[in-house]
Structure formats: C-alpha cells, structure tokens
Amino acid sequence: MNEANRVPIPSQTPVAGAYLVDEVANELESMLASGNYDAVKLLLQPVQPVDIAEAIGSLPLILQALAFRLLSKDEAIEVYEYLDAAVQQSLLDRLRSSEVLEIVEEMSPDDRVRLFDELPAKVVRRLIAELSPAERRVTAQLLGYEQETAGRLMTTEFIDLKEFHSAAQALSIVRRRAPDTETIYSLYVTDRERHLTGILSLRDLVTAEPDALIGDVMTRDVVSIRTDTDQEEVARAIQRYDFLALPVVDLEQRLVGIVTVDDVIDVIEQEATRDLYAAGAVQAGDEDDYFQSNLFVVARRRVVWLSVLVFANGFTTQVIAMNDAVLKQVVLLAAFIPLLIGTGGNVGAQSSTVVIRGLSTQSIQAMGRLKAVFRETMAGALLGLLMLLFVVPFAWWRGEGPLVGAAVGISLMAITTLAATAGAALPLMFDRMGLDPALMSAPFITTATDVAGVLIYLRTASWLLTQIDGVGGSAL
Numbered sequence: 031m032n033e034a035n036r037v038p039i040p041s042q043t044p045v046a047g048a049y050l051v052d053e054v055a056n057e058l059e060s061m062l063a064s065g066n067y068d069a070v071k072l073l074l075q076p077v078q079p080v081d082i083a084e085a086i087g088s089l090p091l092i093l094q095a096l097a098f099r100l101l102s103k104d105e106a107i108e109v110y111e112y113l114d115a116a117v118q119q120s121l122l123d124r125l126r127s128s129e130v131l132e133i134v135e136e137m138s139p140d141d142r143v144r145l146f147d148e149l150p151a152k153v154v155r156r157l158i159a160e161l162s163p164a165e166r167r168v169t170a171q172l173l174g175y176e177q178e179t180a181g182r183l184m185t186t187e188f189i190d191l192k193e194f195h196s197a198a199q200a201l202s203i204v205r206r207r208a209p210d211t212e213t214i215y216s217l218y219v220t221d222r223e224r225h226l227t228g229i230l231s232l233r234d235l236v237t238a239e240p241d242a243l244i245g246d247v248m249t250r251d252v253v254s255i256r257t258d259t260d261q262e263e264v265a266r267a268i269q270r271y272d273f274l275a276l277p278v279v280d281l282e283q284r285l286v287g288i289v290t291v292d293d294v295i296d297v298i299e300q301e302a303t304r305d306l307y308a309a310g311a312v313q314a315g316d317e318d319d320y321f322q323s324n325l326f327v328v329a330r331r332r333v334v335w336l337s338v339l340v341f342a343n344g345f346t347t348q349v350i351a352m353n354d355a356v357l358k359q360v361v362l363l364a365a366f367i368p369l370l371i372g373t374g375g376n377v378g379a380q381s382s383t384v385v386i387r388g389l390s391t392q393s394i395q396a397m398g399r400l401k402a403v404f405r406e407t408m409a410g411a412l413l414g415l416l417m418l419l420f421v422v423p424f425a426w427w428r429g430e431g432p433l434v435g436a437a438v439g440i441s442l443m444a445i446t447t448l449a450a451t452a453g454a455a456l457p458l459m460f461d462r463m464g465l466d467p468a469l470m471s472a473p474f475i476t477t478a479t480d481v482a483g484v485l486i487y488l489r490t491a492s493w494l495l496t497q498i499d500g501v502g503g504s505a506l
Contacts, residue, residue, distance in 0.1 A: 051081050051084045051085055051088075052088075054073065054074075054077060054081065054082075054085045055084075055085040055088045055089065057073055058070060058073060058074070058085055058086075058089065058097060059089055059090070059093060061073065062089070062093045062096055062097055063093070067100055070097065070100050071100055074100075074101070079105065079108040079109045079112055080112045082101070082105075082109045082112075083109045083110075083112035083113045083117075084112075085097075086098060086109070086113065086117065087113060087114055087117045091120060094117060094120060094121060094124070095120075095121055095124035095125060098110075098121055098125075099125075099129075103132070103136075106133065107133055107136045107137060110133050110137070111137060111138070111141040115145070115148040118145055118148070119148060119149060122149070122153070130157070131157070131160050131161075134157055134161070135161060135162060135165055138185055138187060138212060139165075139168045139169060139172055139185050139186050139187065140172065140183065140184060140185040140293060142165075142169055143169060143172045143173055143182065146158075146169070146173065147177070158170065168186050171186070171286075172184070172186070172287075175257055175258075176258065178260065178261045179257065179258050179259060179260060179261060180255050180256065180257055180258070180259040180260075180261065180264050180276075180278045180287075180289055181257030181258065181278065181286075181287070182261075183261055183264060183289050183293055183297065184257075184278045184286070184287030184288055184289045185212045185287055185288060185289075185290065185293075186286070186287045187210060187211050187212040188211060188212065188213075188218060188275075188277075188285075188287065188288045189203065189204055189207050189208075189211050189214060189217050189218070190217075190218045190219065190220045190224075190285060191203060191217055191218070191219050191220075191230075191244050192219065192220070192221075192222075192244065193219055193221070193227065193228070193243065193244050193245030193248070194243065194244070194245065195243070195244045196240065196241050196242065196243060196244070197235055197238040197239060197240050197241070197242045197243075197244070197247065198240040198241065200217070200235055200244055201235060201236070204217065204232070204235070212275075212288065212290055213274060213275050213288070213290055214232055215231060215232050215274050215275070216229060216231060216232075216273070216274060216275045216277075216288070217229065217230050217231070217232065217235060218252075218277055218285055218288075219244055219245070219248050220284075220285050223284065224284040224285055225282070225283050225284055225285070226252055226254055226277055226279050226283060226284070226285040227248075227250065227252075228244075228245070228248035228249055228250045228252060229248060229249050229252045229277070230244065230247055230248040230249060234247055234248075235247070252277065253267065253271055253273070253276070254276070254277045254278065254279050255267060255276055255277070255278055255279070255289070256278070256279060256280070256281070257278055257279070257280055257281075257286060257287075259278075261297045261301075262297070262301055264276065264289050264294060264297070265294045265297050265298050265301070266392065268289070268291055268294045269294075273291070274290065274291050275288045275289065275290045275291065276288060276289045305386070305390070335473070339473055339474070339477050342474075342477045342478070342481070343477055343480065343481075345481045346371075346480045346481050346484050349481060349484045349485045349488065350367075350484060350488070353488035353489070353492065355492075356488055356491050356492045356495060357488070359495060360433060360434065360491065360495070362428065362434055363434060363437065363487075363488070363491050365428070366425060366434070366437075366438050366487075367484060367487065369421070369438075370438065370441055370442060370445055370483050370484075370487050371445075371479065371480045371483045371484060373417065373442065373445065373446060373449075374445040374446060374448070374449040374476075374479035374480070374482075374483040375449070375475070375476030375477075375479050375480060376476075377410055377413055377445075377446045377449040377450050377453070377479075378449035378450065378452055378453035378475035378476060378478070378479045379453065379475055379476055380450075380453065381406045381409070381410070381449070381450045381451075381452075381453025381454045381475075382453040382454070382456070382457055382475045383453075384406075385402065385406070385453065385454045385457045385458060385467070386457050386467050388402065389457065389458070389461055389467050394458075399458050399462075402454060402458070403451060403454045403455050403458065405454075406450045406451065406453065406454035407447060407450055407451045407454070409450055410446045410447040410448070410449060410450025410451060411443065411446065411447045411450075413446050413450070414442050414443040414444075414445070414446035414447060415443065417442060417446070418439050418442060418443065421438060421439070421442060422435050422436075422438060422439040422442075423435070425437075425438040425439070433491070433494055433495065433498065434491075436494055437487065437490050437491040437494055438487075440490050441483070441486050441487040441490050441491075444486050444490075445479065445482070445483040445486060445487070448479065448482055448483075448486075449475070449479040449483075452475060452478060452479065452482075453475045456474075456475065456478075
C-alpha cells in the first residue's frame with residue numbers, strides 16, 4: 031500500500047469511553063480538513079455516541095454535517111439524540127430533507143418531542159406531516175401535554191404484559207419487542223383496557239418457572255405518576271424509590287408511557303441551572319446556551335433584576351438621608367454602616383440558601399416550616415451574639431466612648447436576627463404562594479436587609495443620643 035494512502039490509526043487505545051473528547055475532536059477536525067474520511071470512520075468506531083456528539087458539537091459549523099454524514103445510520107440516530115439543540119437545528123438546515131426525515135422518524139418519541147420544542151413552529155408542522163402515521167400519532171399525543179410535565183417527558187416505548195401470560199410467553203414478547211423499547215428492565219402489566227395492574231422486573235421474569243402466570247409473579251403495589259405531574263415531582267419520585275423507570279398513567283389509570291432515569295437526570299440539571307440563575311438574580315432564559323449568547327442577550331437577562339435591585343437599594347439612600355442629623359452629630363457612625371449591612375446581607379443569604387435547598391430536597395417538609403424559621407431565627411441571634419465579642423470592643427475603641435459601641439452592638443444583634451428570619455421566611459412564603467422560592471434569592475434578601483439594617487442602626491443611634499443628652503452626658 032502506498033504510504034500516502036495509508037489510513038492512520040488513532041493514537042488512543044480503542045476502548046469505549048477511554049477517549050478524551052477534546053483529543054478526539056482535534057483529530058477529527060484534522061482528518062476532515064485533509065479529506066481523510068476512512069480515518070474518521072476508524073477514529074469514531076470505538077467511541078461512545080455521547081462522546082461523538084460532544085466532539086461533533088465542538089467542530090466548526092462547516093465540518094459538523096460532514097462528520098455526521100460519515101456515521102452509520104443507526105449510530106447517527108443515537109448520536110443525534112445526544113447533540114445540543116443548537117447543533118441539532120444546524121444539522122437540520124444542512125442535511126438533505128430525506129436524511130432529516132429518516133433521523134426524525136427513527137428517534138425515540140421523547141427525544142423527538144424535545145427536538146420539536148426547540149424548532150420553529152413552521153418546521154415542526156412540516157416534519158410532523160412527513161412522519162409515518164404511527165409516529166405522527168405518538169408525537170402529537172406527547173406534544174398535547176403541558177411542558178415540564180410527566181406527559182411531555184415520557185416515552186411510549188415500553189413493554190406491557192397481561193396477567194394470563196405465562197413466564198415463557200412473556201419472555202418471548204420481551205425478546206420480540208426489546209429492539210424497539212427504551213428499557214426492558216421494568217415490565218408492566220395491564221388489563222384489557224390498558225389499566226396498570228402490576229409490575230415485575232426482568233429478573234423476576236427470568237427466574238420464574240416457565241409455566242408460572244404473570245399474575246402470580248408480579249407485584250400489584252405499583253408506584254406510578256400521572257401525565258400532569260410536574261417534572262420535578264417525577265425526579266423526586268425516581269430518586270426516592272431508586273427506579274430506573276416510572277410508569278405514567280392518565281386520569282383513568284391507563285398506562286400511557288414511562289419516564290426513564292436518563293430523562294430525569296436532564297430534568298435535574300435543567301432545574302438546578304434555573305435555580306442557580308434565580309439565586310443570582312439572573313433572568314431565566316435558554317439555560318444551555320447562556321455562554322454562547324451574544325453580549326446584548328446576556329445584558330438583557332441580567333439588567334432586569336439589577337434594575338429592580340438598584341431601585342430597592344434607593345430606599346437605603348432615602349433612609350440615610352432621613353437620618354442625616356444623627357450622622358452629622360456623630361460622623362463616625364457612618365463608618366460602621368457597610369459592616370452592619372454587609373453582615374446582615376451575608377446572614378440572610380446563608381439562611382435563604384439553606385432553606386431553598388431544604389425545600390428542594392424536601393427536608394424542610396419533614397421538619398416543619400415554622401420550626402425551620404424558628405431555627406434560623408435562633409441561629410441569627412446566636413451569630414449576632416458571637417460577633418458582638420469582637421465587633422463591639424472595636425467599635426467602642428474607634429468611637430472613643432460607649433455610644434458607637436452600643437449602637438453597633440444593639441443593631442448587630444437585631445440585624446442578624448432579622449436577616450436570618452427573613453432569609454428563611456420569604457422563600458417559604460413564596461413556596462406557599464406557588465411561586466419559585468429561588469426568586470427570594472441572596473440579592474433580594476441582601477437588599478431587604480440593607481434597608482432594614484440601616485434604619486435599625488440609625489434609629490438606635492438616635493435613641494441613644496437622646497438618652498445620653500437627657501442625662502446630660504457626652505455624645506461620645
């Protein structure tokens with residue numbers, strides 16, 4: 031063989047999952063640029079589909095479609111389901127209509143619906159019209175459910191058995207339907223009207239006697255969810271019971287689909303991203319493409335809440351202006367304002383963080399809301415007491431007298447207690463109102479405690495000045 035035509039062997043050991051994606055992407059780009067397509071096929075042969083998808087996603091746009099076309103049909107469909115939504119849309123634009131239709135037709139129903147959610151309505155209507163009648167019906171069914179519910183998240187590819195089937199008959203059914211099914215580890219039993227009556231694992235089926243009836247082997251106590259169940263509740267249920275899949279029933283308890291654990295992992299990531307954005311007072315958007323967005327989109331997402339916070343912080347300025355007399359009398363009081371409001375904001379942010387997390391993990395529900403607020407209130411008071419030990423002596427020394435030290439000490443106790451209470455109570459109040467508790471995030475708690483803290487501090491100092499003047503003492 032001529033040296034120039036020899037297919038280079040990838041330098042990595044060909045063990046599935048052992049490739050570093052960035053190394054694969056670099057070699058892939060180099061081979062595509064040089065037109066060495068046989069080497070590309072050899073390079074990708076041992077690589078897992080999810081890693082291939084990530085490598086293709088990192089390529090320049092002009093090479094993405096070329097790399098994708100070099101995959102076999104079955105591999106291309108699996109890789110496509112792992113691609114980011116932006117890359118999926120780009121490939122739809124670059125591939126031929128027949129290639130697009132073949133991919134969309136063979137995708138699992140839940141992944142197809144997830145793709146359609148990202149596409150323009152005009153494109154979705156065209157693709158749905160070109161699907162086979164069976165796939166069109168399933169897709170329309172899933173699209174008919176509300177977004178972020180179990181119905182929208184589920185797949186209709188599952189295996190259901192009947193109680194009168196023998197174990198041998200059931201195994202034959204599993205073998206026949208397994209290639210077209212999302213998972214076979216959980217098998218569901220339905221009656222003639224498709225009502226869910228039981229469940230059994232593949233292990234139970236394999237170990238059962240061949241002539242044993244499914245009705246005698248199955249478990250009748252089935253945990254299921256409804257099509258309108260929120261996706262976060264679905265994730266909690268799978269986490270609670272350690273299921274690989276969870277059956278979904280309609281209002282009449284008929285089995286219509288299953289939600290698998292891989293889809294729940296995506297939900298957990300999506301919800302965690304959304305909560306983190308809310309906790310940082312960043313407007314929610316398309317979470318996955320934030321760092322690919324242009325600067326104007328980034329600024330638009332963040333300026334909304336920042337404007338609200340700037341407006342709210344204006345009340346702090348107003349409080350200081352209304353109490354300028356006490357600051358003129360004892361100028362040193364102003365030096366401790368950043369310390370007090372910073373401490374209050376930090377304590378409030380800590381309390382809101384633990385409470386929001388507690389709501390997410392449902393540990394607060396087990397404790398009780400009032401008990402959780404009381405616990406944080408006591409924690410805030412204790413934190414204020416501990417901080418008094420070194421803050422008050424410093425303030426007394428800097429103020430050269432008791433006034434500043436006393437004002438700082440009293441205010442510090444009040445502010446930390448108030449901040450911890452507000453940080454715990456406000457997220458719980460939002461949750462009770464049916465709103466996202468993450469909206470009561472650290473920036474909001476900090477802003478609220480800033481206003482209240484300055485007011486408490488200056489009013490306390492004014493009261494102390496009045497008391498000292500009343501007994502004829504020095505202002506210091």
